[in-house]
Amino acid sequence: MIAVRKPAPLLPLRDRVPGPGVSPMLNRLAAERATGVLLRELGTLYLSEGEVVHAESPRSPSLDVLLTTGGIIDGDGWREAVDRAGAGLRVGRFLVDSGRVSRGSLELCHAGALFDAAYFVLGPSSAPASFRYGAAHWLGPIRPVPVAVVERETLRRRDLLHRIWPDPATDDGPLVRAGHRAPSSVPARQGAVLDQVDGSRTAADISVTLGRPTFHTLVDIRRLAAAGLIAPHAYREAAPVGTAGPPVVEDRTSAPAGPSPFITTDPDIALLQRLRDALEAL
Numbered sequence: 001m002i003a004v005r006k007p008a009p010l011l012p013l014r015d016r017v018p019g020p021g022v023s024p025m026l027n028r029l030a031a032e033r034a035t036g037v038l039l040r041e042l043g044t045l046y047l048s049e050g051e052v053v054h055a056e057s058p059r060s061p062s063l064d065v066l067l068t069t070g071g072i073i074d075g076d077g078w079r080e081a082v083d084r085a086g087a088g089l090r091v092g093r094f095l096v097d098s099g100r101v102s103r104g105s106l107e108l109c110h111a112g113a114l115f116d117a118a119y120f121v122l123g124p125s126s127a128p129a130s131f132r133y134g135a136a137h138w139l140g141p142i143r144p145v146p147v148a149v150v151e152r153e154t155l156r157r158r159d160l161l162h163r164i165w166p167d168p169a170t171d172d173g174p175l176v177r178a179g180h181r182a183p184s185s186v187p188a189r190q191g192a193v194l195d196q197v198d199g200s201r202t203a204a205d206i207s208v209t210l211g212r213p214t215f216h217t218l219v220d221i222r223r224l225a226a227a228g229l230i231a232p233h234a235y236r237e238a239a240p241v242g243t244a245g246p247p248v249v250e251d252r253t254s255a256p257a258g259p260s261p262f263i264t265t266d267p268d269i270a271l272l273q274r275l276r277d278a279l280e281a282l
Contacts, residue, residue, distance in 0.1 A: 119154050
């Protein structure tokens with residue numbers, strides 16, 4: 001008699017993130033190889049011949065924050081570059097030509113800042129977008145990124161956060177430590193974020209303090225929320241005394257916080273990318 005093995009039941013899956021929410025206008029601008037700036041509710045994308053050359057959002061640390069906090073350049077060196085080369089739209093070129101920043105470091109930090117800001121700029125929004133043809137950023141061109149790559153990375157990040165902890169309530173407002181649980185052993189990166197949670201700081205505030213892209217901070221925050229260690233400030237105000245915090249959800253994701261979508265043939269930049277991705281996976 002042949003034994004028939006009953007297949008194991010399928011594990012439940014969390015709902016995927018609803019709707020991509022990317023900008024149809026951005027795709028049209030890419031198709032027409034437009035140059036200018038796309039203005040959306042949470043920031044701006046600068047295009048050159050249909051490719052993204054820079055991105056800014058109030059929820060994301062700017063390039064100078066990443067460079068100065070990381071010790072790549074000091075504040076005086078950055079201000080000098082802006083003063084001397086900003087009017088000519090060539091700050092990036094000035095930083096490299098003057099020897100203040102290596103090309104590899106600048107391109108890597110700029111790519112990190114660009115994808116981080118683009119994540120927020122391309123988030124779902126009910127506000128109308130607009131485009132100003134011909135506008136250019138004072139930073140100047142560093143390394144353009146195709147719109148398709150920016151969109152794909154934005155959606156990947158959105159999906160990763162959803163899989164870690166599906167409630168986005170921790171992303172925007174002030175954060176508090178949840179309940180009365182003492183943090184057990186947490187990775188150093190999460191511990192650094194947890195140390196900054198004081199009831200008033202948001203994910204963006206913490207990112208500026210630590211000199212990290214906000215998306216990487218959001219990954220740590222969602223993991224801490226899933227562990228019941230932090231919650232939105234509003235939760236603290238509404239929760240009854242003695243509440244232990246949000247339910248613990250096991251994080252089944254194994255991908256690093258932000259594997260770089262930035263493709264390069266420069267071996268020095270590629271090495272820096274691999275080192276950064278390895279550190280983010282800790």
